[in-house]
Every structure is written in structure tokens, then in C-alpha cells.
Amino acid sequence: MKRTVIKSTGRYVPPRVVTNHDLTQWMDTSDEWIRQRTGIEQRHWIPEEGGVGSSDLALEATKIALERTGWTAKDIDLIIFATLSPDIFFPGPGCLLQHKLGLNSTPALDIRQQCTGFLYGLATADAYIRSGLANKILLACAEVHSTGIDISTRGRDVAVLFGDGAGVVCLEGIETDKDVGILASALHANGEFAESLMIEVGASRLNPRISEELIKEGRHWPVMDGKTIFKEAVRSLPNVSQEVLQKSGLSLEDIDLFIPHQANLRINQFFQQSMKLPEEKVFHNIQRYGNTTAASIPIALDEALEMNIIGDGSAVIFLGLGAGLTWAAVLARLVG
Ligand SMILES: CC(C)(COP(=O)(O)OP(=O)(O)OC[C@H]1O[C@@H](n2cnc3c(N)ncnc32)[C@H](O)[C@@H]1OP(=O)(O)O)[C@@H](O)C(=O)NCCC(=O)NCCS
Numbered sequence: 001m002k003r004t005v006i007k008s009t010g011r012y013v014p015p016r017v018v019t020n021h022d023l024t025q026w027m028d029t030s031d032e033w034i035r036q037r038t039g040i041e042q043r044h045w046i047p048e049e050g051g052v053g054s055s056d057l058a059l060e061a062t063k064i065a066l067e068r069t070g071w072t073a074k075d076i077d078l079i080i081f082a083t084l085s086p087d088i089f090f091p092g093p094g095c096l097l098q099h100k101l102g103l104n105s106t107p108a109l110d111i112r113q114q115c116t117g118f119l120y121g122l123a124t125a126d127a128y129i130r131s132g133l134a135n136k137i138l139l140a141c142a143e144v145h146s147t148g149i150d151i152s153t154r155g156r157d158v159a160v161l162f163g164d165g166a167g168v169v170c171l172e173g174i175e176t177d178k179d180v181g182i183l184a185s186a187l188h189a190n191g192e193f194a195e196s197l198m199i200e201v202g203a204s205r206l207n208p209r210i211s212e213e214l215i216k217e218g219r220h221w222p223v224m225d226g227k228t229i230f231k232e233a234v235r236s237l238p239n240v241s242q243e244v245l246q247k248s249g250l251s252l253e254d255i256d257l258f259i260p261h262q263a264n265l266r267i268n269q270f271f272q273q274s275m276k277l278p279e280e281k282v283f284h285n286i287q288r289y290g291n292t293t294a295a296s297i298p299i300a301l302d303e304a305l306e307m308n309i310i311g312d313g314s315a316v317i318f319l320g321l322g323a324g325l326t327w328a329a330v331l332a333r334l335v336g
Helices: 031-038 054-069 093-100 114-130 153-159 191-196 212-216 226-248 265-274 293-306
Strands: 002-012 017-019 042-044 078-082 108-111 136-143 165-175 181-189 257-260 315-322 326-333
Touching: 002 054, 002 114, 002 181, 002 293, 031 265, 054 078, 054 093, 054 136, 054 165, 078 093, 078 114, 093 108, 093 136, 108 114, 114 136, 114 165, 114 181, 114 293, 114 315, 114 326, 136 293, 165 293, 181 226, 191 226, 226 265, 226 315, 226 326, 257 265, 257 293, 293 315
Parallel strands: 078 108, 078 136, 257 315
Antiparallel strands: 002 165, 017 042, 136 165, 181 326, 315 326
């Protein structure tokens, strides 16, 4: 049977560290408020002068993952790029990354699932691989949020949450009788909540798409109904985890580690408690990176592997909820 396995991982965050205390020079906030509500202590942002896009961060993470796999860029059959913060409005960063890797005809597609981009990306790659359309896939997830948030007091509820970074995985199809690789996935969306977390300007439904008035109103910044997102996350994440357990035939006790999207430490602690899991079974690193959206789960996976919390044979559930709303989970058994 054809199975999609995670061959290698890579992560990259820009070197500039922005602490909660640093944020107080631009907005009325405090280290205490941010830590208590979110768990975040610091995040990485690209240089203030800009000039770095999501594909640049993804390139650095990709170099690491390719080296670990022993692939060259030419071995890749398909690039899937997940981001909500593309370098330019279009074309998407999949094509930009492809070019930066020295390729000139490898297909590249972009998915826009925000915080569940990695999960939708894994499920898409798995479908490509199992159907025989591709066998070696680079799934790149990267975000540059720091240039797209309102760092004045008006935008503080959103601005304190987000960090820049990239996480990638190399995926390969193998023929095996063993239950390894991606064993189950569950994807969901509910567009009813589309405006609970969004950036509106410059969108096609506005004419003109951008104007001084729209900018004055701040409609080019992200807006978020944090309480709704929080409530939906706490409600959906246990259900979607049970769904992949059921699909795979595994039980809760079989899972070595849950790697949730890193949106808020409190959301993930609620998840751990409602699933009655011991603390060490749920991975957190939001303290150091903030919310890096599509990149957060692959960055966390890369760290968990580096810390030897998981390895060959470990069963892992990746899960998350974010803008869309979209929520999803993927259950995979790692191979060495
Ligand atoms: C954003 C979030 C931390 C806010 O926490 P909350 O408990 O809902 O806080 P509220 O929005 O009710 O704000 C409480 C107060 O803090 C203030 N506040 C908001 N952001 C602040 C900040 N960065 N620093 C200081 N005060 C802040 C508010 O203005 C409000 O003040 P008021 O009571 O005088 O009106 C929380 O809702 C959350 O994490 N939601 C999920 C968001 C998420 O996961 N988003 C990403 C999806 S991928």
C-alpha cells in the first residue's frame, strides 16, 4: 500500500527577537497582559526595513530539510506552499520559492488556509502521492506577519499575537504493509465565521480596492473577534482529534504527542484538559515564536524531533483551527 511519510523537516525564523516589553514602545500593552492571556513571551520578526518575504523564509527552511533528506531541489515533483502573507499579492509564493530553488518547470501550488495551511497541505500532498500524481513533495509553510499588523494601540489585540517564521517538510510515497506515514486526516471549514478574522483591503469586492479613506479607517489591518475564535477552537479541537483517531482505528493512549497550532497557550491547555491528557503529551512553543500561522505546526514538529520528544515510530496528531474558519487534524506515524 502506498503511504505518505514525512522524510525530513526544517525551520527558520528571522534573527530579530521582539519581546513583549519591546512592544510597549509602540502600543499600550504589558508583558503581564500578553503572557497571562496568550502565553507569548517573544516572537521573531523580519528586519524593520522589510525586504524579506514568506518565500525567503521558506527557502532557508527548505535548504535544511532538503539536506536532511538527501534530496536536491530537482528531486521535488511538486511544491505546495501554505501562507496567508504572500510576498506579493499574486502570483503566489510557491512560484517564487520554486525559482529561488533554481527550478524552472516543477509545479507549484499555493493554499490559503491560514492556520490550518499545514494540515490542508499534508492532506493534499497525501492525496497527490496516493493517487500517483507525485511522489516527492515539498510542503512549505511560511509567514511574514510583522509588516501587516497595526502596532499602534488600536491593533494591539492582534499585533501582540503574531510572529514571522517558516517550517517545511519533505514528503515521500513509499510502498509498505506497515501502518506508517499519514494514517488519517479530517478537514473542515465554516465560512459563516469568515469575518471573525480577516484582512479586507485591497480586496476585489471593494472598488477601489484601496483608498486613503479605507486606510484611514484601518481596513487594511487584520481584524479579529478573539472571543469567537477562542470558543470555536476549544469546541472543535477535541472533536476533530477524536475524528482522526476513529478513522485510523488508534486510541488516545496510542498517541505519543499532540502538536497543536500555536495560537494561544490557553487554547491548547483547554484542549489538553478536555482530552484528559497529561501535560507532556501536548507540545507548546508559542512562548518563543508567537503565532506563526501556517508555519506554527511544522516549526513545532521540527523542534519536537530535535528535542527527541518524538522519533521513529511515534504516533503524532497535528491539529488546529484558524481563519476561515477552518479546522483540521492529521494523524501520522513517523518513520526514521
Ligand atoms: C486575543 C485574546 C488573547 C484576547 O483575550 P480576551 O480575554 O478575549 O481579551 P478581550 O478582547 O476581552 O480584551 C480584554 C481587555 O484587554 C484589552 N486588550 C486587548 N489587547 C490588549 C493588549 N495587547 N494589551 C493590553 N490590553 C489589551 C482590551 O481592550 C480589553 O479592554 P477593556 O476590558 O477595557 O475593553 C483572545 O481572545 C484569544 O487569544 N482569542 C483567540 C485568538 C486566536 O487564536 N487567533 C488566531 C487564530 S489562528
